Amino acid sequence: MKTPFNKPYLSGRETFYIEDAVKRGKISGNGVYTQKCQKFFEDKYGFSKCLLTTSCTAALEMAAILVEIEPGDEVIMPSYTFVSTANAFILRGAKIVFADSRSDHPNIDENSLESLITARTKAIVVVHYAGVACHMEPIMALAKQHDLFVIEDAAQAIDSYYTFADGTKKALGSIGHLAAFSFHETKNIISGEGGMLAVNDEQFAKRAEIIWEKGTNRSSFFRGEVDKYGWIDIGSSFLPSEIVAAFLWAQLENLEDIQRKRRAIWEAYHQQLASWALANGIKLPQIPNYATNNGHMFYLICKSLEQRTAVINHLKAHGILAVFHYLSLHKSLFYNERHDGRSLVNSDHFTDVLVRLPLYYELAVEEVIRVLREFKKP
C-alpha cells in the first residue's frame, strides 16, 4: 500500500459544473461561477468583498499593489512561511523585515513585532500557519497605533476563526485590511491552482476590482455603468478561468463534509499519537484558546533534525509520504545577504524539526498511526 502525502478531493460534480460553464458560452473570468463562489465566501465568512484569483500568490500581489508599497517601504512578516508571502511585496520594491515564530507555534511571535517597526514600515503580514490563528487582537492594536496595514496570508486558513477577548468570533481573513486564500491542491478546498483576495477595508474595494481586471474599469462596463472601458490604473489579469471557478464551486457545496472529515482525521492523529509522542520527546500541534482548528494540517515537532529524518524515513519504508515544510526565508540564497543579521531561532528550529503527516479526505489514518507507533528510535 502506498500513502501519498496528499490526494486531491473530488466531490464528483466538478466536471458537471465545468460543462455547464462551457454551455453558458463563457469560460473566461468573472462569470457565473466566479460570482457564486465569491458570494458564498462573503456570506459565510463576513468578508466585505471577495475576488477569486489565479493563486494565493496573485492575491498577495494584489494586496501589495493596494496598500501602495513603494521602493524602500518595509513589510514585517514571519520568516517561516512560503516564498510567495515575501515575493509579492518584493515585486513592488519592499524591503522585508523578517520576524521570528513563537516558540510554541510556527505563527509569528506577536511580542516581537513592536521592536521591528520603523518610520518606513507600511504593513504587517501574518500567516495563519496550519489554519490556526495568529494572535490577532494585539497585532491589530499595534497596527492601529502605528498606522500600519495588516494583511492576512490565510492560504491555509479557510473556515477557521479567532476569538477576541470580549468573546467576538471572526473568521480568519476577515480581520486584517486584506487577506489572501489559496485553493492549491494541497489545501482544504481546491481548484488545482487558485486563490482569493478578501477585501475588508472598504477603501480598497473599488480599486481592487480595477487591478483585478488589468487596470481597467471593465467590471463597471459589463455592469452597464460606462459605455466603454479603458485603462485607468496598473493591474494584471488576476482572474481565474470560469473552468477553475466551476471546479471550486463543486468543492464549496461539500465544504461541511470536507471539513468534518479533515477535522476527524486530525483528532484521530492527536488522540492516538499523544502518548507515543510524549514517549519519544515529540510535540503535537497546540490550538491556543483564541483559535480554532480547520483540519488543514497535522504536523509533528521532532526533537532534532536527525529524529525528523528518521521519522520521514521510517514512514517512507512503509510507503507513507511525510514531508518537511518551510525553510527560513531569511536564510535563503535570495535573502540571506539582504537580511539584517538578526537570528530567528524559532523559525530555524521549525525548519529543522517540523514534519507534516498525510491528511486528505480518503486517508486511511489508522494505518499511518499504526506505523508511527512502531517508531521508537533516536
Added chain:
Amino acid sequence: MKTPFNKPYLSGRETFYIEDAVKRGKISGNGVYTQKCQKFFEDKYGFSKCLLTTSCTAALEMAAILVEIEPGDEVIMPSYTFVSTANAFILRGAKIVFADSRSDHPNIDENSLESLITARTKAIVVVHYAGVACHMEPIMALAKQHDLFVIEDAAQAIDSYYTFADGTKKALGSIGHLAAFSFHETKNIISGEGGMLAVNDEQFAKRAEIIWEKGTNRSSFFRGEVDKYGWIDIGSSFLPSEIVAAFLWAQLENLEDIQRKRRAIWEAYHQQLASWALANGIKLPQIPNYATNNGHMFYLICKSLEQRTAVINHLKAHGILAVFHYLSLHKSLFYNERHDGRSLVNSDHFTDVLVRLPLYYELAVEEVIRVLREFKKP
C-alpha cells in the same frame, strides 16, 4: 436568431482530460498535461522552451522580469494594443514610449521605431494584430543594432508565420527573444483564461523556469536535481492548474480542424464582402506578403466613427454582435499625462473606425454577410 461576437469552441474531450488529470492525483501546475502542451508547441513551432501561464498578461510580466526592466527603462510598443502589453512593463517601473500603427494596418509602424530609441531604451514589444505578422526583419535588425530585446505579444498569433527576405519562414513567437501567447476564450485555441511564454533566447531558459515557480528551483527539485528547493529569485505563481492545461490539450488535438474552419470563415468574409466594401468606402484586412493569415480575426476599417457606429447598430438590429476594439493607450486616463505629446494618428484612426465581426467555429457566416450587404448608409 442571435449571433454572439464569440462562442468558445469545444472539441468534446475537454472534460475527459480534466477527469484524467484528477485521476492522476495531480491538478496543481506543471503536471502531465502542462508538459504535453508545452512539448506540442515547442515541436510544432520551433520555440526553444515553452511555459504555460495563467494568461498572456502573466507571460508578458515574466518577459518584463526576464529582460530585467528597471525603473526608468524605456520600452517601445504600439499604442493600439490591449492594456496588458503596457501594464506588464509598467509593473516593473518602465516608461512606455508609444509608437504609431502603420497606415494600412494596426500593426506597429516599423519605420517609426528608430527615432524613438534613446539611451534608456531596453526593449521593443511588437503586437501581431489579428495574428498578422509585424514586419519582423527590419525590426530585428534595428534591435540588434541598438542592443535591444524584442518581445512578441503574440496573444492573437498562434499558428501564423513570417517570411524573411531569403525565404526562411518562422512561426510568430519564435522570432523575438521572448513571446507571449493568449488562450483567452476569444482566441483561436482556448482554456478560458490562459497563456504561454515562449523563450527563444537560451540565456533566459533557466531563469524563466525559476520565475515561473515562485522564484524557487522547485522544477529542479521535482526532476531530482536538488534535495530540497529554496528561494533563489523574485517570481510569482505563473503556472496554470492542470485542469486548465487538460482543457487546452483537448483543443490542441483539434488545432488543424479549428484553423481550417476559421480560415474558411475569414475567406468567406473577404471574398463575399469585397465589392460591398468598395461600394461603401470600407476597407477589408490586408495580409502583407511576408505574413500569413491564422483566421484569428476579421475586421472592417470604416470611413468614419459615424459609419462604424451605423454598421454596429445595423448588425445589432439583426441580432448580430460586432465590437470595436482597442482604444489608443497613449490617450487613456492612465497614460494621457505621462505620454510625451506626440500624436499617433493611425492608432487614433483605428480606435475610431475598426470593427470586428463575429468569427468562431460554429458561426453561420453567410447570415452575417447577407445582413451586412443590406447596409448602405452613411
